[in-house]
Amino acid sequence: MAIDWDLMFGLTNAIALAGWLALSLLPRRERVLAAVLWAGVAMLCLLYAAMFAGLTGGLLDPGRAAPAPAFAYTVDGLKAAFEARGAIVVAWTHFLAFDLFVGLWIARDADSRGVHRLVQIPFFFATLMAGPIGLLAWLLLRRPLARR
Template structure:
């Protein structure tokens, strides 16, 4: 299986998870499917790909992940010039962004935010993970403060 195929599979898994998160009923089965089929499989693909690149089993003779040079140049040269490294890096983003989206949805439900308010934040998180997370952290703060019991001094 080539890196283009792995790339397609990871995108389909992530998109499926996001569609469930935004449009499906918020039930235990939905959250389990997103967690294990979406995030879990993306993590498994990442671990297999990263380990295979590191060990030289995948793309033998090609660049491998940098172990000592975590500079911009080191990452470009050792990781992201390699198609496998790019796909594995992308899979990392997909897994973490979907996990953050899952947390935002659960947190939003717990704090009483309607899905109409959650949907644009989830879409922003899907497209630009840290931006969506930052927006959510700002919006949730007043609700989080209201939910905390007051401590008497």
């Protein structure tokens, strides 16, 4: 079965963007945070799992989109795997899910430390664009930014 990878790419990006906007703009009520977790992170994880299983099981784009069974975990092996459009979308969904989860954790941690929402937004952006850099920046600055 062929899948429209551009459609899946757009769908996963829209889900992630909605989660980031909710973290940045909506009141920090438990309902909102739960929605980011379940409608954002969990939905991305579910889509990831379905696409991953479909690709590796040969159900989606058979013969074109999944690495060979003898896939090597090397730079060359990854390069070969990511020549397939489906593999790129699956990997991107992986990034989106984990980055949004980290953003949710940053939001909860910042709120518990009394860090103003406007101060949190640059950390969200850094995490969205370069996950580990945004997380590292938050880890380094979370104590100095906390209200005393």
